[in-house]
Amino acid sequence: MKNKDEFVENPQEEAQEAVSQQAEELNEAEGVTLDNDPEAAEVEISEIDKLQEELAKEKKEYLFLMAEFDNFRKRTLKEKSEIIRNAGENVLKGLLPIVDDFERGIKASENAENANDVKEGMLLIYNKLVKYLAQNGVKEFDPEEKEFDADKHEAISVVPVPDEAMKGKILDTVEKGYMINDKVLRHAKVVVGQ
Numbered sequence: 001m002k003n004k005d006e007f008v009e010n011p012q013e014e015a016q017e018a019v020s021q022q023a024e025e026l027n028e029a030e031g032v033t034l035d036n037d038p039e040a041a042e043v044e045i046s047e048i049d050k051l052q053e054e055l056a057k058e059k060k061e062y063l064f065l066m067a068e069f070d071n072f073r074k075r076t077l078k079e080k081s082e083i084i085r086n087a088g089e090n091v092l093k094g095l096l097p098i099v100d101d102f103e104r105g106i107k108a109s110e111n112a113e114n115a116n117d118v119k120e121g122m123l124l125i126y127n128k129l130v131k132y133l134a135q136n137g138v139k140e141f142d143p144e145e146k147e148f149d150a151d152k153h154e155a156i157s158v159v160p161v162p163d164e165a166m167k168g169k170i171l172d173t174v175e176k177g178y179m180i181n182d183k184v185l186r187h188a189k190v191v192v193g194q
Contacts, residue, residue: 101125137181146170154187161193169193
C-alpha cells in the first residue's frame with residue numbers, strides 16, 4: 001500500500017490495477033481465477049467500466065432533474081405571490097373611483113343647502129359601491145326572521161320571547177353579513193330569540 005504523500009505517476013494505470021485486483025478477488029471467491037481465463041477478466045473489466053459509465057450517466061441525470069425541480073418550485077412560488085399581490089391591487093384599483101366620488105360629494109356638500117341633495121349623492125355612491133362588490137362576487141345576506149345558523153350568523157345577544165315559535169329565530173340584525181362566491185366573508189351580527 002502506498003503512502004498518501006507519495007506521488008502517483010500514472011493514476012489511470014493504478015485505477016486499472018485496482019479494478020483488476022478487485023475483479024480477481026471476486027472471481028477467486030466464485031472459484032474462477034484471472035490467470036486461467038484472461039478473456040473472462042477482460043469481460044469483467046469491460047462490464048465494470050460499462051456499469052461505471054451508466055452510474056455516472058444516471059447520477060448526472062438525477063442532478064439535472066433535481067436542479068430543474070428546484071427551479072420549477074421557485075418559479076411557481078414567485079408566480080403565486082405575484083398573482084396574490086396583483087389580485088389585491090386590482091380590487092383596490094376598482095375602489096379608487098368610488099373614493100373619488102366620495103371626495104366630490106364631500107366638496108359639494110359644503111355648499112349644499114338642501115340635505116336631500118347630499119342624501120341623494122350618498123345613495124348614488126353607495127349603489128356604485130354595492131354594484132362593484134357584486135361584480136367581484138361579494139353579496140350581502142339578510143338573516144332577519146330566519147333560523148339562527150352558526151355558520152352564517154354571530155349571536156351578540158339573546159332575548160327572551162313569549163312566543164314559542166320565535167325561539168331560535170333572528171329578531172334583529174345589528175350588522176349585515178356578506179358572502180363571497182358562496183363563502184361567508186363576514187358573519188351577520190344578530191339578536192336571537194330564546
